[in-house]
Amino acid sequence: MAVDPKRLAGEEAVKLVEDGMLVGLGTGSTAYWAIVDIGRRVKEGLKITAVPTSIRSEELAVSLGIPLVPLDDVPPGGIDLTIDGADEADGELNLIKGGGGALLREKIIAAHSKRLVIVADASKEVETLGTFPLPVEIVPFGFKLTMGRLEALGGHPSLRLIQGEEPYVTDNGNYIADCRFGVIADAAALETTLNLLPGVVENGLFVGMAERLILGREDGTLSVRARSAQSG
Numbered sequence: 001m002a003v004d005p006k007r008l009a010g011e012e013a014v015k016l017v018e019d020g021m022l023v024g025l026g027t028g029s030t031a032y033w034a035i036v037d038i039g040r041r042v043k044e045g046l047k048i049t050a051v052p053t054s055i056r057s058e059e060l061a062v063s064l065g066i067p068l069v070p071l072d073d074v075p076p077g078g079i080d081l082t083i084d085g086a087d088e089a090d091g092e093l094n095l096i097k098g099g100g101g102a103l104l105r106e107k108i109i110a111a112h113s114k115r116l117v118i119v120a121d122a123s124k125e126v127e128t129l130g131t132f133p134l135p136v137e138i139v140p141f142g143f144k145l146t147m148g149r150l151e152a153l154g155g156h157p158s159l160r161l162i163q164g165e166e167p168y169v170t171d172n173g174n175y176i177a178d179c180r181f182g183v184i185a186d187a188a189a190l191e192t193t194l195n196l197l198p199g200v201v202e203n204g205l206f207v208g209m210a211e212r213l214i215l216g217r218e219d220g221t222l223s224v225r226a227r228s229a230q231s232g
């Protein structure tokens with residue numbers, strides 16, 4: 001029987017979820033499987049609360065009966081474990097995220113998580129970040145000027161569109177500029193530079209945030225990598 005590597009990775013991460021935890025719920029087709037599995041365990045009696053990283057994940061969690069808490073009730077750094085996907089992950093577990101458009105909420109939740117566990121299929125593992133276009137969330141006001149600044153930085157931005165026409169609008173009411181910087185040699189520097197541009201809200205570089213990367217493979221095997229040590 002064919003194995004879905006995303007499901008494999010998502011369900012493996014859920015093994016880390018324990019009673020009493022406040023869990024961050026990621027966004028995307030891999031995080032989906034983790035949320036579904038958390039929902040199954042909640043039905044079986046697992047006692048957790050959760051915060052979602054997108055309206056999509058919130059709706060899914062509600063449909064599965066996962067108890068949610070408002071983010072404003074969460075103390076700084078108070079999320080025990082967040083399980084989320086990624087578009088690229090390098091050898092140091094630096095990430096590109098935001099292919100699903102949820103990068104801002106994902107980064108806020110990640111920043112207040114004691115542990116960020118990334119789940120993905122093996123195609124997301126790269127030597128150096130930069131093949132996947134880097135999503136940058138920008139405010140609609142003056143977006144063409146902001147895109148000009150991204151162009152000047154070498155990002156060759158394109159405005160994310162829905163069905164090739166209307167701008168894609170994030171859960172926060174913003175636009176996404178997908179940027180092609182080529183090989184990103186210094187992800188930390190680029191992350192900072194981008195966020196200094198007026199009009200940029202956040203970008204999809206997650207540097208030094210992920211604790212663990214769980215990769216599912218089509219042959220049914222998993223590999224697990226931790227930021228400081230390697231295994232699996």
Ligand SMILES: O=C(CO)[C@H](O)[C@H](O)COP(=O)(O)O
Pocket residue numbers: 026027028029030031084085086087096097098099100101102103106120
């Ligand atoms: O960052 C994200 C959404 O903003 C997703 O986690 C990322 O795009 C990976 O998605 P998928 O698991 O569907 O490949």
